[in-house]
Amino acid sequence: MTRQEQYVAFMTIVRKEIKRYMRIWTQTLLPSAITMSLYFVIFGSLIGSRIGEMGGFSYMQFVVPGLIMMAIITNSYSNVVASFFGSKFSHSVEELLVSPTPNYVILMGYVVGGVSRGMLVAVVVTIVSLFFTELHIHSYFVVVLIVVMTATLFSLAGFINAVYANSFDDISIVPTFILTPLIYLGGVFYSMDLLPEFWANVSRLNPLVYVVNAFRYGVLGVSDVSLPFALGMIALFTVVAFAFSMHLLNSGKRLRQ
Amino acid sequence: MIPALTIENLSKVYSDGFEALKGISLEVQQGDFFALLGPNGAGKSTTIGIICSLVAKSGGRVSVFDADIDKDFPAAKKHLGIVPQEFNFNMFEKGIDIVVNQAGYYGLPPRLALQRAEKYLKELGMWDKRDVPSRMLSGGMKRRLMIARALVHEPRLLILDEPTAGVDIEMRRSMWDFLKRINAEGTTIILTTHYLEEAEALCRHIAIINQGKIVENTSIKHLLRQLHKEVFIFDCVEKLPDTVVIDGFTVRLMDAHTLEIEVEKGQYINQVFSALDTLGIHISSMRNRANRLEEMFVNLVEGTA
Ligand SMILES: Nc1ncnc2c1ncn2[C@@H]1O[C@H](COP(=O)(O)OP(=O)(O)OP(=O)(O)O)[C@@H](O)[C@H]1O
Ligand SMILES: [Mg+2]
Numbered sequence: 339m340t341r342q343e344q345y346v347a348f349m350t351i352v353r354k355e356i357k358r359y360m361r362i363w364t365q366t367l368l369p370s371a372i373t374m375s376l377y378f379v380i381f382g383s384l385i386g387s388r389i390g391e392m393g394g395f396s397y398m399q400f401v402v403p404g405l406i407m408m409a410i411i412t413n414s415y416s417n418v419v420a421s422f423f424g425s426k427f428s429h430s431v432e433e434l435l436v437s438p439t440p441n442y443v444i445l446m447g448y449v450v451g452g453v454s455r456g457m458l459v460a461v462v463v464t465i466v467s468l469f470f471t472e473l474h475i476h477s478y479f480v481v482v483l484i485v486v487m488t489a490t491l492f493s494l495a496g497f498i499n500a501v502y503a504n505s506f507d508d509i510s511i512v513p514t515f516i517l518t519p520l521i522y523l524g525g526v527f528y529s530m531d532l533l534p535e536f537w538a539n540v541s542r543l544n545p546l547v548y549v550v551n552a553f554r555y556g557v558l559g560v561s562d563v564s565l566p567f568a569l570g571m572i573a574l575f576t577v578v579a580f581a582f583s584m585h586l587l588n589s590g591k592r593l594r595q
Numbered sequence: 596m597i598p599a600l601t602i603e604n605l606s607k608v609y610s611d612g613f614e615a616l617k618g619i620s621l622e623v624q625q626g627d628f629f630a631l632l633g634p635n636g637a638g639k640s641t642t643i644g645i646i647c648s649l650v651a652k653s654g655g656r657v658s659v660f661d662a663d664i665d666k667d668f669p670a671a672k673k674h675l676g677i678v679p680q681e682f683n684f685n686m687f688e689k690g691i692d693i694v695v696n697q698a699g700y701y702g703l704p705p706r707l708a709l710q711r712a713e714k715y716l717k718e719l720g721m722w723d724k725r726d727v728p729s730r731m732l733s734g735g736m737k738r739r740l741m742i743a744r745a746l747v748h749e750p751r752l753l754i755l756d757e758p759t760a761g762v763d764i765e766m767r768r769s770m771w772d773f774l775k776r777i778n779a780e781g782t783t784i785i786l787t788t789h790y791l792e793e794a795e796a797l798c799r800h801i802a803i804i805n806q807g808k809i810v811e812n813t814s815i816k817h818l819l820r821q822l823h824k825e826v827f828i829f830d831c832v833e834k835l836p837d838t839v840v841i842d843g844f845t846v847r848l849m850d851a852h853t854l855e856i857e858v859e860k861g862q863y864i865n866q867v868f869s870a871l872d873t874l875g876i877h878i879s880s881m882r883n884r885a886n887r888l889e890e891m892f893v894n895l896v897e898g899t900a
Contacts, residue, residue: 339669343702350699354692361687429683433693433744436647436677437700438669595609595650 339438347439348447355451358421366417367459370409374463377405378470381527393529393560398471403557404526404550407488409463411521411549412513414456414489418448418496419509426500431593441587445497445580452493453486460485473557480556480565487572488549494579501586501593520546525554530562545575597661599625599674599752599783600646605655607641607807615641617807618655623785623800625660625751628778630794630815631787633804639787640680642804643756647677659752673701676750678741680757680787686730690721693729694744701748708747715743718773734761739770746777753777755786759793771797795819823860826884827867828853832877841870855884 339347359366378398386397393400425431434444467473475481495512503509524546530538541547548568555561561568587593600623607616616638623629631639644650646657648668656663662670684693691712698708716722719739724732732740738758745753758774759767774797778784788794794801794815801818803811811818834851844867845857854876856867871878 339702346702346704347700350696354696357692358687425685428685429679429681430685430688432649432679432683433697434700435649436672436675437697438672438702439700440669590651594648595644 339440343438344440344443347437348443348450351434351439351444351447352450352454355417355421355448356454359417359451359455366413366455367462370413370459371462371466374405374409375466378402378467382470393531393558393562395558395560396471399473399558400529400554401527402467402471402473403554404524406460406463406467407484407550407553408521408526409459410456410485410489411492411546412517413459414452415492415496415499415517416513417455418452418493419500419503419513420496421451422448422497422500423503423506423509426503426593427506435593441584445494445583445587448497449490449493452496453489456489456492457485475557476559477556481553483569484549484553484556484572487569487576488553491549491572491576491579494576494583497583498579498586501583501591520544521550524550525562526550545571548572596625598622599627599660600785601656601658602642602646603656605642605645605657606653607638607645607650608653615807616645616653619804619807619809621802621809621812623752623783625783626778626781627783627800628775628798629783629785630798630801631785631804632789632791632794632801633787634789636806637804638807639804640756641807643677643679643754643787646754647675648672673748674751676745676748676753678738678745678753678755678758680760682729682737682741684729684737684740687728689726689728690716690732690740690743691725693740694747697744698747703748711747711749712743715746716740719743720769735763735766738762739766742770742773750782752783752785755784757787757789759788820859825858827856827858827864828882828884829856829871829878830880832879835876839874839876841867841874844870 381401382398386401389397391397422431425434464473499509499512523541524544525541530541530547533541542563548563548571551561551563552565552568552572555565555568600621602619602621604618604620605616606614606618608614619638619642631642633639641650645652646659646664648664656665657671658664659671660674662674664671688696694712694716695705695708698711699705703711713722716725719742721736721739721743724736729737729740738761742755742758745755755774759770762770771793774784774786786793786797798815801811801813801815802809813821828849831852831854835848835854837848839846839848839854841856843862847855849855858864858867868878
């Protein structure tokens, strides 16, 4: 395939992905807007007002970046895992597999689809958050960089999950039992300073700590971990996830017989 | 002219150890209309799966218009249009989106993709149903949608895996006419079927596959002649001369006392007897040699009943 043809195939996948989550927006876009509003009301306004400051900011200001990041992670992950597993389950993935579209184009198409949903939800949630608090962005560059990198990483993770999944149960196990706990323990709701030293160190093994804190740095200018280190870790995880996804596609594991 | 499809010594062992293909070889010429006939489980879909990359082969070689799938699968795929045996649509997608997206996967720019989708959906009588989600289409409509999808990039080789399964007689006829037309316009076609009648109506060449082996590979005409022919074995009293010729019949000398004579449809055994009489050959006994092909077809029919 020429570059031009590959670009056409790539855009076809991206458009199809966007069309999919737009068509079912009540299942893909709305839930995040609602849950995040609830978080803002409960943690930000009701409980937050009693907590006082966290890391030098009002609790609401502190918690908003983490919640936006949570929405980005869950949405990019679940978009790719649901869409790719769905196409595997219905065998419509064969439409792509029999075509000359190269594997990296297939992977990038799905990933960009997931990233676009993550970013769209981020925008929606950010707008909702503006009803509850003021947001001053410390560094737009860091914010955009982290959002794109994180959404890419978790889209890839969703892809890997989809390749291995054999049933619809398999695509909810990882989000429920691994992703959500890691996000909750990743410093969305509290600063690492609050933890006893032992647990603060344990937390450093959680990749979500870097994601949440790097993003919080971009928004508020404060972070529990160093920014370059956090960026490096996210980049490393992304490269590994990409290489592994390509390996799965090239070997045809669970896709071809 | 290079063949449209070349398969050499193709084998497949599935992960559970089942040997679905035991070294098959096939060649399909450009412009041909080729039937792959065989009972359930013969290995037809496995063969097609390998050609279009959905199944990994265990051994052998495949090339499509000279593009070897081991060396340049994308080039081979460009020439290929596949209509699978099982429906493989996204249930929620509309017919038009399914066809347009497929065009996109072959690199056709959106405008052209839309034109082609319209052309082939119309030709297959599916244009009115283009905005219906695929899950709401009937079985016959889904089949036609799969054909439109397979043609959207105008492949030189179209492979259909049981295209008329679950299609009513009228629709089957119009599908046949459509396939004949695009074949006449230059598309090489391979189809699998359980029905000799379908192969007879459409195809010029036929391969019969059974238990992972090609058991016959010939022209339809020749096959039908073979099928409609009976072979009789005559035991003769005296030692036979070196050559025995009977006008209009194929005669073979098996040994000094045995003759084998083919009787085709429309010929009479009486003619054989009178000719033998004239030659002074006396028959002590006669029997019918089992027709290998006919036996196979009985099995095929039983296999699919
Ligand atoms: N994924 C698989 N794993 C193990 N065995 C398989 C697999 N797919 C097919 N087979 C076996 O391989 C053999 C050939 O199957 P195939 O689907 O190629 O037959 P077919 O000729 O298309 O039959 P049909 O006319 O029923 O469609 C069968 O015995 C089948 O059980
Ligand atoms: Mg089959």
